[in-house]
Amino acid sequence: AQSVTQLGSHVSVSEGALVLLRCNYSSSVPPYLFWYVQYPNQGLQLLLKYTTGATLVKGINGFEAEFKKSETSFHLTKPSAHMSDAAEYFCAVSEWGGSTLGRLYFGRGTQLTVWP
Amino acid sequence: DAGVIQSPRHEVTEMGQEVTLRCKPISGHNSLFWYRQTMMRGLELLIYFNNNVPIDDSGMPEDRFSAKMPNASFSTLKIQPSEPRDSAVYFCASSLSNTGELFFGEGSRLTVL
Numbered sequence A: 001a002q003s004v005t006q007l008g009s010h011v012s013v014s015e016g017a018l019v020l021l022r023c024n025y026s027s028s029v030p031p032y033l034f035w036y037v038q039y040p041n042q043g044l045q046l047l048l049k050y051t052t053g054a055t056l057v058k059g060i061n062g063f064e065a066e067f068k069k070s071e072t073s074f075h076l077t078k079p080s081a082h083m084s085d086a087a088e089y090f091c092a093v094s095e096w097g098g099s100t101l102g103r104l105y106f107g108r109g110t111q112l113t114v115w116p
Numbered sequence B: 001d002a003g004v005i006q007s008p009r010h011e012v013t014e015m016g017q018e019v020t021l022r023c024k025p026i027s028g029h030n031s032l033f034w035y036r037q038t039m040m041r042g043l044e045l046l047i048y049f050n051n052n053v054p055i056d057d058s059g060m061p062e063d064r065f066s067a068k069m070p071n072a073s074f075s076t077l078k079i080q081p082s083e084p085r086d087s088a089v090y091f092c093a094s095s096l097s098n099t100g101e102l103f104f105g106e107g108s109r110l111t112v113l
Helices: none
Strands: A003-007 A010-014 A019-026 A031-038 A044-050 A056-058 A064-068 A073-078 A087-095 A104-106 A110-115 B005-007 B010-013 B019-024 B031-038 B042-050 B053-056 B065-071 B074-079 B088-095 B108-112
Touching: A003 A087, A003 A104, A010 A019, A019 A031, A019 A087, A019 A110, A031 A064, A031 A073, A044 A056, A044 A064, A044 A073, A073 A087, A104 B042, B005 B088, B010 B019, B019 B088, B019 B108, B031 B074, B042 B065, B042 B074, B053 B065, B074 B088
Parallel strands: A010 A110, B010 B108
Antiparallel strands: A003 A019, A019 A073, A031 A044, A031 A087, A056 A064, A064 A073, A087 A104, A087 A110, B005 B019, B019 B074, B031 B042, B031 B088, B042 B053, B065 B074, B088 B108
């Protein structure tokens, strides 16, 4: 079965500081991995995804994430935080194929606060 | 491009009333998902459809909840009778193929008094 653990339900950084949001997953098959962002009163939007190939993936708004199979991790980073990055971030894993075709398993989310 | 469209955006009702939430997925997408989001439980998958067929409804809380997808462009989630603990934001999402990349609607915020 697939599962996702996001370490830290709340992360606070100063504007301009490094953003690091942690995500670890478990999967019985090669996973597809995702980060979604949710702004207040909105639905989730895809930030970036890893399917196959290059393990460092770049997304929108300057975010990137690295798939590390040995660590079963997919941490999200951004070199310099901006006030507009304040939102809730969700890590998710999907298995390709199998009986739960296409289903996403979400973590509990990490609320990012950016201080001026 | 039109995204996933949900209605109503907000619903306030009294306990015992029937609630129907509606979703129009992105044209051409063949999978549709209903999620519920609360502070206590986070995002929960209620049910999902593939090619209009329910694949997994194990997340549906109880018999008071039902979902249908009569065609590729429309789905409903019904709660009858509603209870205060059903208060949450309900999201519909759709996807093309089975890679798990979902496109979410803006959600329906339900308050049951």
